[in-house]
Amino acid sequence: MVRKNNQTLIxxxxxxxxxxxxxxxxxxNAYTGDDGEGLNLIGNxxxxxxxxxxxxxxxxxxxxxxxxxxxxGNSTIIYSILADLERKDELNLVIKGNLLxxxxxxxxxxxxxxxxxxLTNAYKLNGELLEVVGxxxxxxxxxxxxxxxxxxxFSALGSWIQAxxxxxxxxxxxxxxxxxx
Numbered sequence: 001m002v003r004k005n006n007q008t009l010i011x012x013x014x015x016x017x018x019x020x021x022x023x024x025x026x027x028x029n030a031y032t033g034d035d036g037e038g039l040n041l042i043g044n045x046x047x048x049x050x051x052x053x054x055x056x057x058x059x060x061x062x063x064x065x066x067x068x069x070x071x072x073g074n075s076t077i078i079y080s081i082l083a084d085l086e087r088k089d090e091l092n093l094v095i096k097g098n099l100l101x102x103x104x105x106x107x108x109x110x111x112x113x114x115x116x117x118x119l120t121n122a123y124k125l126n127g128e129l130l131e132v133v134g135x136x137x138x139x140x141x142x143x144x145x146x147x148x149x150x151x152x153x154f155s156a157l158g159s160w161i162q163a164x165x166x167x168x169x170x171x172x173x174x175x176x177x178x179x180x181x
Contacts, residue, residue, distance in 0.1 A: 009177050011053030012170040018046025018074075019131075019166040023159035030152035037081045044081070044097075048074035051104070066107030073100030073135075091146045098139035098158075105132040120172050120179075127168030134162025 022043030028034060048071045055067035076097035080090045109128040115121050137158030144151035 006177070007057035008054050009173055011050040011057065012166075012173045014050030014053060015047050016050075016163070016166040016170040018043040018048075018050060019134075019159070019163035021046060023156065023163040026152070026156040026159040030156040033152075041078065041081045044074045044077045047071075047101075048078065060111065062107060063111045066104045066111065069104030069107065070101045071104075073097045073102075073104060076100060088146065091142045094142040095139045095146070098135045098142065101162075102132045102135035102139065105135060120175050124169055124172040127165045127172060130165025130168065131162050132165075134158045134160070134165060137161060 020043070021039045025037065025039035025043060028039070029036065051067040051071035051074065055064045055071065058064035058067060074097065076093050080093035080097065083090075085093070105128055109125060109132060112121060112124050112128060135158065138155055141151040141155035141158055144154065
């Protein structure tokens with residue numbers, strides 16, 4: 001049987017893998033001009049799943065809510081990829097999905113901010129903040145595309161900032177789990 005705390009550890013690495021997959025997809029699209037969404041679909045599916053796993057392990061309503069809101073943001077983006085929508089509607093969903101992820105990330109940030117002051121929590125706070133900034137940049141990039149301005153490189157930048165933040169969070173959770181053993 002998996003120890004409950006291991007769910008957060010496993011979920012955080014699933015999220016990190018998903019953000020990296022989405023960032024790779026965004027980079028490929030930015031440099032090739034391709035509109036392929038395969039890795040982005042996989043990445044957002046991983047992120048939604050990982051956030052659900054972490055929410056299941058949450059010790060507070062605030063933490064569970066933040067992760068579920070992030071998962072809803074990923075699910076919104078998944079729908080934008082899978083549904084047969086006009087480009088304008090797809091971009092509007094991408095904006096909303098990224099803003100939901102940023103909002104959920106802010107809730108996670110506030111939860112971590114209220115914990116004890118430690119070096120590990122400082123790293124986790126920075127990782128969570130990077131995720132929020134990355135999602136926000138991606139929302140702005142989709143808004144620019146909605147206005148007819150090419151923003152593929154800007155979107156890729158936001159994706160990588162989010163991915164770096166997610167990896168930092170996963171590493172800090174790994175470190176916290178190692179201290180508990």
